Amino acid sequence: MSIQVSVIMITHNKYPQNLYSLYALENQTFDPKRMEVILVDDASTDKTPKLQKYRPPFHFRYIRCEQNVGRSKAKNIGIQAATGEVLIIIDAEMILDPTYVGQHYHLHQANPNLVVTGCLRHYNTFTVLDKKFNTEQFKLFRQLNRKKNPRIRRLRILRIFKKYSKMRLFKKRSIFKQRYKKYAYPAPFFQEIIDRHGVHYEGFHMPYIFVVTHNISVRRSTFDEVGPFDEGFQGWGCEDWEFGYRLYKHGATIMDNPHVKVYHQEHPRSIGNQNKEGLINYKYFFTRHPEFEVGVQSLCWLGKNLLEANELVDEYKAMVHHYPHQYLHLVQAFPILFDQIYTLLIHDMPVVNLMNESETMRDEQWNNAFLSELNLLKSSGEYPKLAAHLEWLISK
Template sequence: MTEISIIIPSYNRYPQNLLTLYSLEKQTFNSAKMEVIFINDGSSDETHQALKSFKPAFLFKYIRNERNGGRSKARNIGIKHANGKIIVFLDAEMIVDPDFVQNHYNAHQREKNLVLSGGLYQKRVYTCVYPQFTQKQRLHIYSMLKKAALKKAMLNLKEQTDKMIQLVSKKDIMTRKYRLLSYKSPYLPEIIKQYGENLTGYQLPWVLFFSGFVSLPKQLLQKVGGFDERFKGWGFEDWDLGYRLYQNGATFRCAANVSAYHQEHPVSARNVFREMCKNYFLYQRKHQSFETSIHVLVLTGKISRIQESIIIGEYKSLCKTYPNKFQSFKKGFQILLKEMARLLANQKPLKQFINKLDSTYFLNWKHVILSERNEMNALKQYPHLIKTFDNIIAA
């Protein structure tokens, strides 16, 4: 009986995707009870040829898409072919420790409706050196190789600059020698420090749904539906699904023993941010709530993630205490946030956007909104909410 299905979408990630698969061969979990569904999403590299000889002990389902359809579509294909009671989403460049699958399984035996992520404890590892790496990255790799006394690799790194150099082999995965080239790089470390692994008091637990390495019951996934395939490129397809899970009563937790090693590869930060802003706009429009709208201020660097949670907490308190009051302020604030997201998605400047706002509601009711803001301020219960609003309209 299949207990766990691991879904891996891959697009031009050879040879890193092979190293990920090798790490799954090293698992302590009973291989007869797990399956790996690998979706080759229209890759043009050596992935297809390399996997012809891959014969692991676990059930391996290989699906090849002729054209690249994106991560959301690829993962949905994986979901359709999954027979496990527990689904683990794993990116193609993630190396996992031998107890990774077992720890996911154990956690789900203890708690129902659980979404479990290791993202807050993520580590990074250099398994390949790419010509596109920065000088800073190459120096970092060289220092690690020197520390590990890997002289041959150091020599190759010095001599080769125009082609990819593979530093880690299958043997290195099996002996866990790859850890010599790894370093801690936790995602959102401030969250775990402030709220702990159970995210107690954190107002946005669904942001822990990192599709790079996360698990949940298949039954819960079927309840909310899979990934929204309208999200293209990088970002927010996972938060969208996470938010739907949150709305349907999922419990979000993070644990160090289900973390993974992200294999570093070239990334265009500019392209990633551009795609992320477009996807965020879709995410914000799809979920018409203050708690999804306020994130635009994190994207633009105006507030921190801790401040974001505090502001949402104050907004929820305002709505609970005064459900039928301050309606103009509530609506006007969200209009501002939506306009910021629209400008960001279209790569337009945010400076003095308040003067160019084309919302007739906000302009016509601005005096009412400001009046309600002053009344709220007199209550002295929502300082972060009011300060954030003030900063926006003063921009």
């Protein structure tokens, strides 16, 4: 029987969460004979290599990278080894609802140009207690545990941590019975956007941000047309958004599946490093695609939100469409300003004097033409939010 679905998981030091994720895949309603799971171990130093001996009912392949190759390359390695017509790409700490694989497969049969995301029904859950959890994570667990399982008392946890650095909360049968839901809490991505624009993101110009490889699915043929994950990204973040942007520009339909839940298992976090790596990688993303709907997210690091950014994309697209030759200096200014914002933030510098940071914008003749166009835009009253935000940026 041919393989119809390939599940690609990448992992780095996520044992036993990755084992729980595999157990959840054993619990799928989809025919295991038509499914394969490819686990790419990106140079883990924990017990992940034990999974070489894992023998599930579905086709399983363990691929070991002896040196850390990074998120993009690890995904590409897994996808290159895949044989299914539908690719499901997940992080190795994701637990999928039992109907997840079947639902995604049938959605792709109905629409071959689809990218299915799982952001709205996204939950976090505790399957492991780790001594390296931060204060917020322990607080969350205590709140969930107070009513769910009072026998795991705080003192007992402290005694366990004197002997062990990590405590598993479940066995295989508990995963099959979905008992991890007892320690789950809602953690949707960008719910305010889905509330306004729906699961098909209608009228939202940045649907690529929902292509988060916590869990997505895409046809193999679509993946091959768009190309692999960009291996120029280093560290955490944005390689999936850049891939999603190429899918979006290729004409793929991006939608969220609101009918199945996904559970991200808690693990120790390093938020500070992730924020800096995310900035560096987003600047790289913008360098690859210096378009307004990519660069405008720089404003979100300055306190704006994605709904405001989307309104700016609305006005920008309308301005360029109706006046393709009238505001050329304004069109040139936006990517310069966006790039300066990323550069200053990456170097922990205040975002000020943006006009003076650019050689182009310091040129007197260019600057006069730019200000003339900005005054024309303001006086027209046609694109007030775009004009106001541009004035706000150059006044910083």
